[in-house]
Amino acid sequence: MLCRKCKEKAVINLRQYNLPLCKEHFIERYISVVEDTIRRFKMFSRNDKVLVAVSGGKDSLALWYVLKKLGYKVTGLYINLGIENEKGEEGYSNMSERCCKNLAEKIDSELIVENVYQKYGSPAPLLDRNRAPCSVCGITKRHIMNEVAKKYGFDVVATGHNLDDEVATLLSNVLRWDEEYLKRQYPVLPAEDGFSKKVKPLVFLTEKENLAFCIFEGIEFYHEECPFSKDATSIFMKNIWAQIEEKMPGSKIRFFREFLEFRKKFLSQEERKDLGKCSICGQPTTAGDMCAFHRIISKIKVQHN
Ligand SMILES: [Zn+2]
Ligand SMILES: [Zn+2]
Known part of the structure; x- marks a missing residue:
């Protein structure tokens, strides 16, 4: 297989576009997809202070790295959820934190760390044992992101949600025809009084592309899944999508792009009232x-x- 651009040996094939690329042209394309997304959705400019929510995983670390490389004013935010596994000190949250600290040093960027266990005396997923762990974590993370953004005067919060995350959520929302959630599923959520603006610059890139980017650029990330997420609906949905994509390459990106068009035409975008x-x-x-x-x-x- 040869690179579509330079005819050198390809190291990756983006099956969804039938596009084999060498390392250099893969990286070039990856960076330009991120820049196009930021511009197209008017996410932020080079004057804005951007808070990048990092988890220690490949997606958010790739995002932080690429934004810094593109010359944006970025600061990382790591929320230590206090999640440990049988490895104790070497558990999920602490290992993830270490990967974030290593990258902060590598790219010379500031990192803010918030520690849920120290502040609230419990790992985030167990703050409320009557709810699904991922739901409690989600609420906790959103709350802390807003709090930190407001406290330090950030203009926007960027998260590492990728195409696989978006189509998994989209499929769940469509299965319930949940109009409110479908309306709010978009690469940009504007600031609403008290909530900061939120953006997802990686929505057109897959997990596989983020993984390849991290490997090619030497970004160390934490590989393990959260021990609480084993039964998560999102993982079930991702497995279904893997089967669809295998059979019909390009389905994910098509489904998401067509949804954005559909949303524009058919879902009204009035402001949320009565907050x-x-x-x-x-x-x-x-x-x-x-x-x-x-x-x-x-x-x-x-x-x-
Ligand atoms: Zn090439
Ligand atoms: Zn509150």
Whole structure:
């Protein structure tokens, strides 16, 4: 197989585009996809302060690295969720944190670390044992991202969601025809009073492309999946997508692109109304006078008393 651009030996074949590439042209293409996405969706400019939420995995670290390389003003945010496995100190959260610290040093970028266990006395997934662990983690991460962005005056929060994440979520949302979730599934969410602007510059790149980028650029990342995520719906959906893509290459990117067109035509984009304010942190909420995160935290306080 030869590189489509230079006819040297190809090291990767992007089957969805029937596009074999050498290392140099793969990296060149990867970077230009990220830049095009940032521009097309008006995500941020070189003057904006960008907070990159990093997990220690390949996607978010690739994002942090490429944004720095492109000359954006980036700072990493690592949320240590206090998740350990049988390896104790060498468990999931601490190992992930180490990968983030290593990259911060490598690219000479600032890293903010927030520690859930130290602050709330429990690993994030177990803050509320009546909810699915991934849901509690999601609420916790969103809350801390907003809090940190506001505290330090960041213009935008960037996350490493990739095409595989987006089509997995999209399929779940379509299976329920969940109009509210479908409306909000977009590469950019504008700032709404109290919520910071959120962007996903990697939505047109697959896990495989992010993995290859990390390997080619020598970015060390943590390989293990979160021990709590084994039963997650997202993993089930990703397995289904792998089968669809195997049989019909290009289905993922087509499904996502066509969805964006569909969304533009058929889903109205009016602002969300009736957002209340959390009485504890001031972040917006759709339910009563406490945000989802503080409803969880207040229950823990009651249990302790
Ligand atoms: Zn080439
Ligand atoms: Zn709150």
